[in-house]
Amino acid sequence: MDSIAQRAKSLEKELIETRRFFHQHPETGWFTFFTTVKIIEKLKSYGYTLKMGRDIMVADARQGVGSKEALDEALLRAKKLLCPEEYALLNVMEDGLTGVVAELDTGRPGPCVAFRFDIDAVDVTESKDLAHRPFKEGFRADIDGIAHTCGHDGHITIGLGLAKLISEHKEDFKGVFRFIFQTAEEGTRGAVAMEKAGILKGVDYLLGAHIGFQSKKSGGLICGVNNFLATSKFDVTFHGTSAHAAGAPEEGANALLAAAEAALLMHGITRHSQGITRVNVGVLRAGEGRNVIAPNAFMACETRGVTTELNAFMKEKCMNILEGVSKIHSVGYRVKDVGGTSGGDSSAFITELYEKVALESPFIEKDAIVKTCDFGACEDFAHFMQAVQNQGGQSGYMMIGAKLEAGHHNQCFDFDESCLVTGVDLFLRSAYMLSAK
Amino acid sequence: MDSIAQRAKSLEKELIETRRFFHQHPETGWFTFFTTVKIIEKLKSYGYTLKMGRDIMVADARQGVGSKEALDEALLRAKKLLCPEEYALLNVMEDGLTGVVAELDTGRPGPCVAFRFDIDAVDVTESKDLAHRPFKEGFRADIDGIAHTCGHDGHITIGLGLAKLISEHKEDFKGVFRFIFQTAEEGTRGAVAMEKAGILKGVDYLLGAHIGFQSKKSGGLICGVNNFLATSKFDVTFHGTSAHAAGAPEEGANALLAAAEAALLMHGITRHSQGITRVNVGVLRAGEGRNVIAPNAFMACETRGVTTELNAFMKEKCMNILEGVSKIHSVGYRVKDVGGTSGGDSSAFITELYEKVALESPFIEKDAIVKTCDFGACEDFAHFMQAVQNQGGQSGYMMIGAKLEAGHHNQCFDFDESCLVTGVDLFLRSAYMLSAK
Amino acid sequence: MDSIAQRAKSLEKELIETRRFFHQHPETGWFTFFTTVKIIEKLKSYGYTLKMGRDIMVADARQGVGSKEALDEALLRAKKLLCPEEYALLNVMEDGLTGVVAELDTGRPGPCVAFRFDIDAVDVTESKDLAHRPFKEGFRADIDGIAHTCGHDGHITIGLGLAKLISEHKEDFKGVFRFIFQTAEEGTRGAVAMEKAGILKGVDYLLGAHIGFQSKKSGGLICGVNNFLATSKFDVTFHGTSAHAAGAPEEGANALLAAAEAALLMHGITRHSQGITRVNVGVLRAGEGRNVIAPNAFMACETRGVTTELNAFMKEKCMNILEGVSKIHSVGYRVKDVGGTSGGDSSAFITELYEKVALESPFIEKDAIVKTCDFGACEDFAHFMQAVQNQGGQSGYMMIGAKLEAGHHNQCFDFDESCLVTGVDLFLRSAYMLSAK
């Protein structure tokens, strides 16, 4: 074991404790108040300069913020978990401007190396099965309906461990390090608002990772994730006119039929020859009574594409469909964007960087290194990644193997915590490669 | 005023009290427990022979019975309104076998003349506006969400007044009189189950009426309502397979699209050259999440036709559509019949009978008599009417004008109570015409 | 037999000859050149003042005129059948301004009584079966593909017979008589263009009739035809973009799918509570090759309604549908109106007039008189009828019973020629009733 590995290994107990602490108090979406406060306190103690609230986020650019009721409930819960002297921080976060950006300037000229970690949980009620370790060992979520079943508790933990070690060995480095703790990754709702606030300004390298995808055993690494799908999430409401279905159906404007037709047409958008596209109307709710021409309808929709352009193609077709069915059925409609992110590929440079560090790291089995994979799904990281690439920087995303007890988002999800040390080790090596003095 | 008119008029105060009593305690659907008990008690006191529960109803043939929770709630409320000694009657009504059939045999050979009155209220919260008489004068519904806004409180009242007068003057008549107090008329859910139990056996004449349709002023009469629409009400549930909309959409079986297509196709069933047809999918609910192929869907549907045959044509086409979309989208489905009645026309004989009594009655303005009208809507009476006509009898339905404060089913619905006397008068005259000794 | 009946009866042989002459030389649509010339010559010989060509028709308002090739062919055929000295008349008719309006002024003040007779044949190849009388007796159509299988040959004949008798007995009458010989009734393409040219100016009464509808035997009469359906006939062409269906389907704009969707949506236009509506896409042709995104599509459409307003409702919905699908599928489209007429009912006054003459006429069996019928179909007469009613006049349409060998438009259609005398008799009686000196 070289000194990097030793440093990471030495944190093991602390990392596991940290992970279990966050696991026990999950929060979702934009309302990760408690989580953010706790991250801030740690980062402060490591000597980082912090930015929060409106300094890291264009409030109006946030998507899928959630209801006032949900906000109040989340705030109340956070306050119960915090001491009154910590309440001041909550004010900065207003109605959900959670997450934090931390910076460490070495004082020496050099690149700006950024890391991004996502911090929000999922709308799942965690298992109370005795075979489920978090329950058995007492760190199950302290609330029903919310749980860290996607591993973001591990991501927070790796980020904090890495921040600590870089700070402790600040003298080894040049340039600037920036840590982005992002919320609302689920639903790909968070990256756009942060990016618009300029938090990527000056970033030369942006590194990201996810734990656990590699399934049956720990020790593997996918060095470069490609084929992120760009996506748009949007809600559609139709506004028609009710009428008695027998007495005067012609006086109605049927929102149910408009929605039904739009759903069928969206699913029928022509296949695109340039690559993967997807579309789904996942929810449709319409009408008020059996004998009434339905005056309203709601649809929850999403499009995807293997590039941002292909996703835009799908979205545009959906918009045409809505305009058309609106005309046909004489109904009004409104579209509300509630999420979305970019597509793209990891920079080849970062993929190779990750491959190099994997070959060096004692925590990675050499025959379990996979150079690249086609993701075929969505990650809010892709929006940051594409923005950095567009400004001339390099960005990439790796998947750190971890044995899982159940699939992501499953109520029994749990991961082999050895991946926490591995994650810190890999990122720390990357930092040395990119920015050693 | 002749003696018939005088008798009706003499009941006026009692009729108004009775109407307001039932108005204050509305019940809906099959759960008209309190209402039925109170009707039973009156009819008993008039000397009628009564049949109830399974004797007047094929329990399994009931449509749209309602949930166990609603049943329990309705029973609880009825018990609160009743004295314990009245509870025994509730047992006969089991889980909602409400309504009652009363008979008076004159002992003299003669026809069987039947009357039908509907007794259930509507799912509406009655107004608390000071201008609303039931509220102002203290007989507004004692519960929110249920109200007699269709005038069935008036129908009960007319039925009880008529029963009283016929019984008091039994010596004037020959043959048998039968009174059908039917529940679950709203949603056309009640007639089929009663008819199947044989309650129309031997009926030569069946008379029915509705109050209020004639709008702006009292004193008018439509003697024969024709063009009742037959109808079928049914719920459809689709059962598909969920799948990740991006990861493996092909593993799903999309119930949302199946329902959407079925809705469009049902609305597109070809117009029938033989008369009015209608179809509506009034409610569609499908799907579980934006990024999930929707595994389930629900639709509330209805068809109508100016004859029972035309309605059957529409229903059959709907069934073909469901079978077809099930095949296309690889989803299962189930159809649940929740209501339905027949179509048809009043017998010309009864229309003329009503015209004659209208010309005689001092409560009807002669220039406000309309011979017939095309109803173009549904009434559960039509099922009874068609059954009597099919067994060789005569049946018809009149509309008794009454000034209304607001339209039927509106929260401010109220009617000029003078129509109660008019109704008793018209039916009593009819009884004399058909069955005087 | 009174003198009117005797006069009609005396024409019998001539009427049959005339009918067979026109039967043998059928022409269709706007290209009834020979037919018009022959009618003109007869009317001239009876002393009528004639108007033709642009004097009775707004050329641009004609619908479904037909191709230049068809015109040339029809003209060539007419010339072969005519003598060169008759060619001059053809010039007046230009590219199909056929038909003629004849007037007889009695010189005495009185009403303007108009009669309308339609003169065009149908696109059917007449039977050569030996049992088919026109074939057996040598007056079958002299051309394949065109035949008088709707009885308009009989209508021409009745019109000419009536014109002759009125002229011969001019001294009996007052006012003015106008005879409208209209072409392009089939497809309801002719009335609008004539009406727009003002040919109904001053008309107080407009009488029309059809022979044969009453089926199995002769001798009956329907006095007043009601419920004419208004109709619009229109062609739609869609213009998209072709693309290779495998290589780059997204580059196409699919006209086939646009048309398919429009067809389904048109058939799904909501039923109207105010009366009969119809819609049909009878023809759809789209696409160029199996592996090409279809760049074009054609649809032949029609709407109908029991009133002009209901038909307009259907047409407007169709136009909305076209605009909507055009947007959805990014295709252009064009609508070409190719026919259409009004709806409406016969004036009660004329229905009663016809009933009176029927009761007088020895050619009508009294127990075969039907007061009114609901037509439920389209007749170009309705456009004239509605126009006369709108200007304060009276107009009606009767159906003169005639035993038929086969249904209208069938290749074996033939009628009992006794109806010719009956038709002349009924119209002549009507003339006396309306306008005797």
Added chain:
Amino acid sequence: MDSIAQRAKSLEKELIETRRFFHQHPETGWFTFFTTVKIIEKLKSYGYTLKMGRDIMVADARQGVGSKEALDEALLRAKKLLCPEEYALLNVMEDGLTGVVAELDTGRPGPCVAFRFDIDAVDVTESKDLAHRPFKEGFRADIDGIAHTCGHDGHITIGLGLAKLISEHKEDFKGVFRFIFQTAEEGTRGAVAMEKAGILKGVDYLLGAHIGFQSKKSGGLICGVNNFLATSKFDVTFHGTSAHAAGAPEEGANALLAAAEAALLMHGITRHSQGITRVNVGVLRAGEGRNVIAPNAFMACETRGVTTELNAFMKEKCMNILEGVSKIHSVGYRVKDVGGTSGGDSSAFITELYEKVALESPFIEKDAIVKTCDFGACEDFAHFMQAVQNQGGQSGYMMIGAKLEAGHHNQCFDFDESCLVTGVDLFLRSAYMLSAK
């Protein structure tokens, strides 16, 4: 130049003549009578053993054979081009059993190496533009509507040149050589019927190629074509019931709407996560008249998939759709398979073989060698290829660069004839590599 190159080069003049000869007399589909006779005569003269007609084809397994009229016309044309003594061969080909399989047995044990060349032309009228070399130099197609605009004239030529050289140098080889001259490649209609007759029995290696795809200049090679799309071509006819669209629309069974719905649904088949899929309804023809419920409809359809399984998925969904719409609209339907082939990838072994010969050949520019490409389209060769791979053999397909004047199937298509020598050279080198004594 090595001896292989010299031999190929020495044939140059003959190859060009041969190509232009076949170019001038194009035939399509199964009716390549003249073409086959001329190929047979050459192969005979080189000493090959030939099989024809029913020996190389299961007649009933042929797809898209064409009409009797087209057959008669093609035969008549072939006879005009042939001498009477050549007519005998035509009998063997019956109603279109064209194409030929030739074999040369070296007498020495060794592998069976097969080559496949396609011989049919395309339904295109060749250009008469003076800039179009075939026209300018007098070898344009001798008929309008048929032309060698896909380069199969070049394929025949390369095949014959190769056959000649192998035969001339028979002593250099071991094993058996088999030449498959296949017709009806266009529309992927021919391979299945030949494969079913057993013509691939014993084949160890099957080599194929196409000229010209590499576009702007000659001298390049794509060594291994992958991602052949499997495809199914099928026609659908719907059989409904006509009815008058106004008089009795309910008596009809609307085939037009059934087809319209099927077309929309087919285009809406869900995207498959395992790879490329395609579907197209390229032609839809339905209905007989504007006012008639359309009793019939026709659709020309195709599905594709990047594997045989994915294509089967699409086809199965289409079949479900047809069954469903048939039920919904009460119409019958029939599906006629008219073409189809497999998907798949070239064997890596053959791709490497082609790369080796390309590196050796003086006619290929080394920097214009591309290892593999994703085809994303259909080729009937894939069916043979998959069959050989399934029986344990190796098969691959290269694309030989040739400068083109216009795209494939364009009326101005023409290619740089230097590719003929190149093609012979590459195949001959392959033969030596696989089967040198």
